[in-house]
Each structure stands twice: as C-alpha cells, then as structure tokens.
Amino acid sequence: MSEAVSQPSSNNKVSTKSLIYIGVVFLFLYCFFLIINLPAAWVVEQAKQRNMLPPNVNISAPTGTIWQGEAQYMRIANINLNKVKWELSATQLLLGNIDANIKVDNSRQAQSLSMSGNIHLPIAALSPAQTNHAPDSGNPAEASKNIITLDDFKLRAPANQIAHYLTLPIDANLQGRFLIDIAQAELDITASNALRCELMQGDIVWQNANANVYGQFINLNAMDASLSCAERNVTMAFNPNNKLGLDAVVKLVDNNQITINGVMKPDASLPKSVHDAMQYLGKPNQQGQYTVEW
Known part of the structure; x- marks a missing residue:
C-alpha cells in the first residue's frame, strides 16, 4: 500500500523539475529575442540620458535595432554624416569592442561625404578620458593602445x-x-x-x-x-x-x-x-x- 502511495509523489517531483527546466528555457529565449530586437532609438536615448555618449557625438532619428539599424543624421566632432547604416557584432560588443560594417550613402552627391567598410575599435577609444596623453615612446608594452582597424x-x-x-x-x-x-x-x-x-x-x-x-x-x-x-x-x-x-x-x-x-x-x-x-x-x-x- 505504501508503494502505491509513493508513486504519484515521484511523478510530481519529475513534473516539477520539467516545468522549472521549461521555464528557464523560455526565460532564456525571451531574453535572447529581447536583446536581438533591442530598438536603436531606445538605446541611444538611454545613452544620452546617462551621458554615456562621447560629447563630440550626436545621433538623430535612429531606427532599426542596435545590431542592424540606420540613423538619418550623425555628427562626430565636426563631421556631418547623413543616412548612416550599421551592422554590429554582438560577440565583439560583449568583449568591449565595436566591430561594425557601416555605410554612409551619399556617394552620388559630389559635395557630400560618404563611406563604407568594416571598422573595429575598442569602446574605450570613443571616450576622450581614455586617451593616453603620455609621449609616444614607440614601445607597445608601456601602455595599452587604442587601435582602429x-x-x-x-x-x-x-x-x-x-x-x-x-x-x-x-x-x-x-x-x-x-x-x-x-x-x-x-x-x-x-x-x-x-x-x-x-x-x-x-x-x-x-x-x-x-x-x-x-x-x-x-x-x-x-x-x-x-x-x-x-x-x-x-x-x-x-x-x-x-x-x-x-x-x-x-x-x-x-x-x-x-x-x-x-x-x-x-x-x-x-x-x-x-x-x-x-x-x-x-x-x-x-x-x-x-x-x-x-
């Protein structure tokens, strides 16, 4: 009689574990799809509010996601860029780097600046505070470098x-x-x-x-x-x-x-x-x- 009573308890235990496993999987998938569909406009707005953008960078009217999107206007230092499209590598971003394929599509306008290609740089390179003002000794081991590829x-x-x-x-x-x-x-x-x-x-x-x-x-x-x-x-x-x-x-x-x-x-x-x-x-x-x- 005791064996007949214990059987349902074992099934309930297995069922609870399965539900927890399924819940974790669904939570992971939800977070994953949330991240890959993160709106570029929301990310830029949050960065502006928290002063995370470099002072010489301005981004207007971004659309799409942070990983693949477009900005109608971007200003970097004194350079004005229109219709800027990008594709970012999520893996490199997690490693503290920006690895992007960019395109500024004004190639048919002789008086406009246009560019395209792949750019790789550390995120620290975007911040003036990270710039090393020490004289260049030519020895790579003396200080970390900010390399743009x-x-x-x-x-x-x-x-x-x-x-x-x-x-x-x-x-x-x-x-x-x-x-x-x-x-x-x-x-x-x-x-x-x-x-x-x-x-x-x-x-x-x-x-x-x-x-x-x-x-x-x-x-x-x-x-x-x-x-x-x-x-x-x-x-x-x-x-x-x-x-x-x-x-x-x-x-x-x-x-x-x-x-x-x-x-x-x-x-x-x-x-x-x-x-x-x-x-x-x-x-x-x-x-x-x-x-x-x-």
Whole structure:
C-alpha cells in the first residue's frame, strides 16, 4: 500500500523539475529575442540620458535595432554624416569592442561625404578620458593602445573638407573630390595629438582636381597616390604622371601637419604664375625638376 502511495509523489517531483527546466528555457529565449530586437532609438536615448555618449557625438532619428539599424543624421566632432547604416557584432560588443560594417550613402552627391567598410575599435577609444596623453615612446608594452582597424574601407569626400583638417604648406583652396580606398589599415589613436600608422594598404585619387592658390585658379585634372606607413606615419607616394609633375612622398605627422619630400616639374599648359613660382624652390636639376621639401 505504501508503494502505491509513493508513486504519484515521484511523478510530481519529475513534473516539477520539467516545468522549472521549461521555464528557464523560455526565460532564456525571451531574453535572447529581447536583446536581438533591442530598438536603436531606445538605446541611444538611454545613452544620452546617462551621458554615456562621447560629447563630440550626436545621433538623430535612429531606427532599426542596435545590431542592424540606420540613423538619418550623425555628427562626430565636426563631421556631418547623413543616412548612416550599421551592422554590429554582438560577440565583439560583449568583449568591449565595436566591430561594425557601416555605410554612409551619399556617394552620388559630389559635395557630400560618404563611406563604407568594416571598422573595429575598442569602446574605450570613443571616450576622450581614455586617451593616453603620455609621449609616444614607440614601445607597445608601456601602455595599452587604442587601435582602429579598417577593412575594405572606402571614403568619398569633398577636397576642401579634407583639407580643412590639414596644415598645408601654402594657402590654397582645394576643389574636386578625394576617393580613398583602403584594403586594410591599423591606426593607433592612443595619443591625443597624433595618428600612428601601424598598417596601411590603399590608394587615394584626387578627382577633378582644382586649386585656387592666391587667387589663381589651377586645373590639375586628377592626381593619385598610394597609401602606406613609414616611421608610423600615414604616407602618400604620388604617381608622377600628373600636371604638376609631382613625384613626392607626403607624410601626415603630429597635429595633422604634413611633410613633403620630392621633386616637381609643372606641365607647360599650367598658368605662367605656376612656372614663375618655381624660382622660390631654387634651381632645377638636369631633368628640369625642382626640389620640394617642406
């Protein structure tokens, strides 16, 4: 009789365990689907309220989810971006990194900035407070680095917008458009006043190249250069087949300043003022080229 009574108790025990297991599974699935469908608008609003966004970042009208969404407008520092689309890696985010495929779709508008490609960076790199202001010793072991990695990255931007962030050797208003294609790059942004180049493979084209130099309009057609690293500086090696005859290496150094080392021989079709200005570069070599150093 006692055995007959104990049997239902065993069944009830098994049934309770099954219910707990099923409940845990459903709770896990509910949390999982809640996270993967987390609205981008809600996340951005919460970040704004808690001052979690860097002060130089503004995001407007986000739609979609945090993992795959779009913002009608985004401002980073002084750069305005429209129709920004992204896809985020959840695994990398849990590891404290941002791994995203982005697209800013204004490629058909010559005066707008557009970009696309894969970006990987630590979340700490977005915060100015995390920037290491110590001098760059060149020893990776002395301090952690904030490395931005770019893969299959394309940037299209008006020439005057890019020039605004550079210290040029002459007072010139650049016109046209820069087309930058980067197959792969690793950039160290740990130092606040410098961009250290760890790896760079790509090229840059100055399309419809025009320059207004001291009131003189100069049509250069197009210029192109290959991108690489030299002494941890981003380096451009110009293709000499251009109207300036510029065969030079340009380096981006501290505080967005540039150095130039090479030669140039302006095409005969360029204005007389360009040829007259060559006298300030000294005497030409046997090939008629003038040394350019700055």
